[in-house]
Amino acid sequence: MMKTVKVMMATAVSMICGVLAFGTPVFAMEGITKSNFNYVQYANTYPDVYAAFGYDRDKIYDHYVKYGKAEGRVACMTPTEGLTVQNFNAAQYAKDNPDIAAAVGKSAKALYQNFITVGFITGRVGHSTDDLIEAKLKLYRVIPTITKPGMTDEEKVKAVHDWLCTNIHYGFVRYTDTNEAAADSYTASGPMNYQTAVCSGYAEAFKRFMDYMGIDSKYVEGTGYNDLYPNGGSHAWNQVKVNGKWYNMDVTWDDPINGDSGVVNSYDYYLNNSSEFSNSHVAENAYSDIENIEFED
Numbered sequence: 001m002m003k004t005v006k007v008m009m010a011t012a013v014s015m016i017c018g019v020l021a022f023g024t025p026v027f028a029m030e031g032i033t034k035s036n037f038n039y040v041q042y043a044n045t046y047p048d049v050y051a052a053f054g055y056d057r058d059k060i061y062d063h064y065v066k067y068g069k070a071e072g073r074v075a076c077m078t079p080t081e082g083l084t085v086q087n088f089n090a091a092q093y094a095k096d097n098p099d100i101a102a103a104v105g106k107s108a109k110a111l112y113q114n115f116i117t118v119g120f121i122t123g124r125v126g127h128s129t130d131d132l133i134e135a136k137l138k139l140y141r142v143i144p145t146i147t148k149p150g151m152t153d154e155e156k157v158k159a160v161h162d163w164l165c166t167n168i169h170y171g172f173v174r175y176t177d178t179n180e181a182a183a184d185s186y187t188a189s190g191p192m193n194y195q196t197a198v199c200s201g202y203a204e205a206f207k208r209f210m211d212y213m214g215i216d217s218k219y220v221e222g223t224g225y226n227d228l229y230p231n232g233g234s235h236a237w238n239q240v241k242v243n244g245k246w247y248n249m250d251v252t253w254d255d256p257i258n259g260d261s262g263v264v265n266s267y268d269y270y271l272n273n274s275s276e277f278s279n280s281h282v283a284e285n286a287y288s289d290i291e292n293i294e295f296e297d
Contacts, residue, residue, distance in 0.1 A: 032064075032075050032077065034057070034058075034061045035081060036077045036078055036081040037057075037060075037061050037064065037075060037077070037078065038075070038076040038077060038078035038212070039055065039057040039060040039061060039078075040055060040078075040120065040121050041076050041078075041214075042060055042064060042068075042073070042075055042076070043055055043060055045073075045074065046068075046073060049063055049068075055121055074214035075214060076211065076212055076213060076214040077211040077212060078120075078140075078212075079133075079136040079137050079139065079140040079208075079212060080116055080120060080126075080137075081136075082130070082132075082133050082136075083112075083116065083126070083128055083133055083137075084112075085108055085109050085112040087128050087129050087130040087133060088108065088111070088112040088115065088126065088127075088128060088129075089126070089127040089128055089129050090106075090107075090108035090111040090112060092127045093111050093114075093115060093119070093124075093126055093127065094106050094111055096124075096125060097119070097124055100114055100119065100124070125137075125141065131184060131189040131193055132187055132188065132189050134189070134192075134193060135187070135188045135189040135191075135192035135193050135205075136188065136192075136208060138192045138193070139188060139192050139205060139208055139209060139212070140212050142163065142209075143209065143212060143213060146159040146160070146162075146163050147159055147213070153215050153241075153242050153243070154242045154243065154271075156213055156215065157210075157215065157240055157242060157249075157271070158270070160206060160209040160210070160213075161206075161249070161251055161254065161264075161270055162264050164191065164202060164205060164206060164251045164255065165251060165254055165255040165263075165264045165265065166262050166263060166264060167191075167195060167262075168191040168195055168196065168197060168202065168205075168255065169195060169196050170196075170197070170198065170202075170252065170255060170256070170257050171185075171196045171197075171198070171257075172185045172196070172198060173185045173189075173190050173194045173196050173197075184197075184201075185197055185198050185201055186198060186200045186201055186204075187200070187201055187204055188201060188204045188205040188208055189201075191205045192205060198252075199224075199235050199236045199237065199252040200221070200236040202236075202251045202252045202255070203219050203220070203236040203237055203238050203251070203252070204219060204236075206238050206240075206249065206251055207219045207238060210238075210240060215240060215241065215242075216240070216241035216288075217238055217239060217240040217241065217288075218238060218239040218240075218286040218287060218288050219236065219238060219286070219287045220236065220237050220238060220239055220281075220283050220285070220286045220287075221234070221235070221236045221283075221284055221285050221286075221287075222235060222236075222281060222282050222283040222284040222285070223235060223281075223282045223284070224237075224253075224280060224281055224282075225279070225280045225281075225282075226253075226280065232282070235252075235281065236252075237249060237250040237251075237252065237253075237269075237281060238250070238251070239286060240271075242271065247271040247272065247273055248269070248271075248272050248273055248277050248278075248281065249269065249270060249271060249272070250269035250272075250277075250281065251269075253266075253268070253269045254266040254267060254268060254269050254270060
């Protein structure tokens with residue numbers, strides 16, 4: 001049986017968080033593939049591609065592989081990666097879109113096929129019963145609310161940084177029956193479904209924002225040092241590429257536990273390549289792709 005969760009703000013947790021406390025994260029280094037390629041966004045971004053292929057996924061992906069990459073065109077990942085008929089919330093989709101239900105019927109398979117082939121393209125909202133996939137869909141829907149056409153990559157990065165700092169609280173999502181820290185705390189599910197996460201949750205959410213906007217970034221795990229933990233503790237942060245240069249980014253430490261809710265408390269760890277950052281953050285692994293994350297006990 002699935003454990004139910006509740007949000008419990010940690011009043012005495014430090015900003016050093018246990019990335020490995022719930023198990024070792026396993027990252028599948030897949031990159032852009034046909035299954036996670038956001039062909040809709042690619043076609044919308046490049047009118048010549050849309051004029052030639054419409055929304056034909058196979059032809060658009062073939063164009064990207066053969067020509068787009070070499071031409072420097074930007075490809076993004078899609079939040080529908082991993083969405084299946086089994087975890088698609090068909091009942092909610094039918095309720096939210098009665099016109100579609102009337103047209104295709106109420107079978108889960110028909111509604112799922114409609115969403116991934118038509119609904120997603122036309123801006124219909126879909127949901128998943130899987131927490132992480134639901135988080136990805138929610139995250140994707142945030143992007144047009146905080147960005148606008150013509151923004152530079154740096155402006156988009158700042159918009160994501162500020163959104164996370166003003167909407168997410170540092171802490172642990174808890175299972176109601178055991179009061180144990182839930183896995184959601186350590187992934188994008190925490191910030192997107194419960195507005196609560198520890199460092200790896202912030203870092204994964206930031207990375208997925210960048211993936212869906214086509215901005216190069218990395219999820220970094222290693223050791224963080226601060227006044228509470230002078231000997232260091234497990235920590236996660238990001239690196240992001242802006243104007244052709246890689247920068248360090250730690251959204252968690254810009255959103256301190258005791259800071260004001262709903263405001264950006266700090267830019268101390270924003271696009272920071274200072275020696276102070278390097279001294280307080282010692283990287284062990286950096287991942288360019290985190291499309292599939294599992295936690296092994």
